[in-house]
Amino acid sequence: MADYQEYRRRILHRRWRRIFITAALLILLVLLAAVGVLWKRLHREPAPNTAQGPTILQQELTGSEWNTISYTPARRLSVQTLDNGMTAMDFRLAAQPASPAVERSSFSDVSFLGDSLTQGMQLYDTGLPNAHFCAYKGVGPNAVVNNTTCRRADGEKEVPMEALASQQPRALYILLGTNVLTADSDYTSFLTYYRLMLDMISQALPNTKIYVQSITPVRPEVRKKSPGLYKERLCEINDALSAIALEKGCTFLNLWEALADENGDLIEEYAQPDGYHLLPAGYDAWVDYLCTHT
Template sequence: MKRLLLLTAALLLSGAALAQKGYERQRRDLFDVLPVRSNDIIFLGDGLTDGCEWAELFDNRHIKNRGIRGDHSEWLLERLDTLIAGHPKKLFLMIGTNDLAAGVAPARIVEHVRRLIDRFRTESRWTKLYVQSILPVNGRSFDRYAEHYARAAQIVETNRQLAALCEELQVVYLDVYAALVDSNGDLNAAYTDDGLHLLGEGYQVWKEAIRPYVK
């Protein structure tokens, strides 16, 4: 019975991994054919970005969502060509939470963000860049994403390094973390139902934190 349970668990994990790869491939292929124009505002990142209808949230038809659930900072670098070729007006980046959960060091994430900034500055110099902090997590009230909750301290450190990078390169750093964290240092339980992803109210708070820069 134990062997059967282990086999079932392994099959489920394998199926989930294949589904994620399929989703990533489909999204990347879609983004390759969708146009990006010089008056567009791009939201780029992982599932936290993917999970919101940004154009509707801001009531702005020029906003385009280029988030992919499960994305990592290094993978994100592989899908910049279409974005850069379109020379968007603004780009809002949030990336890193999946990297940390997979054991990637904060310095490595920051190096990938530096490379993204360098590419835009070289090839799409008029795009205004905004680097957003990684969001807090909440393992105190939830138990679904243990590998993410365990990286809470590294999220703080990564954000510190991202802020320093932005200061060095004179890029705008947006501290969305501070808007969503509670007094215990956790993602406010009112904004999530799993300690990692956001509910509608959480996205509303995120919206208000960056509204002046989007407009």
């Protein structure tokens, strides 16, 4: 019996010794991991200062997409002062004034960037079919910024920035916004993407004159199906676009001068049944405006 008790004490002793060794090893591993983390924090290289040297593209580009969350829209705007002393806070005041008309043939070496509204400029004889076009149905400035592959009117696919870089036009006319503003919601993201897009284009096309065209007017009934497309809101957004254009050194064009009636609605004779796309007569008026605002 005494031998059995001695044997049991030895087994328990060995068991507790194994438990103690295992616990000690676990504690040691935890301590080593903590020391390793602390060592890395103390000896890692400091992050580079992005405020010195890199361009806007390098500061804002993260991976393959633009970081619109960290991109601040709160930059100081250089507001244009007109000859009569008024400041261009209203998009109608910020717009390029009229100038002597040029021939339509002078647009053969310019490009147009836009959505289905711009596609009509390409397809109708009353437009400018001899110009170059990067026009894609349903796109907004985010598609340009994120290098999205888009489908042209002829069915071919391309990346807008790659197409523009290959064209290197004398001038570029931009009209984007209708497709991404149909909901009556906050449009800060739209303006942020627009800023980023202009930065990208300016760097890719350093010798190109950039025209930012106002979002076009619509018929009153459009608001029933697209709550965000009504004249008061579009005027407000155009005010912001005109300020961005001036800030970025672009020329702002007020298409409402050519397409809106006295109430600020799209002229009925220019409107397709949907209330915002244009008939050939609308493109004719649009081109006439461009010819006298170069």
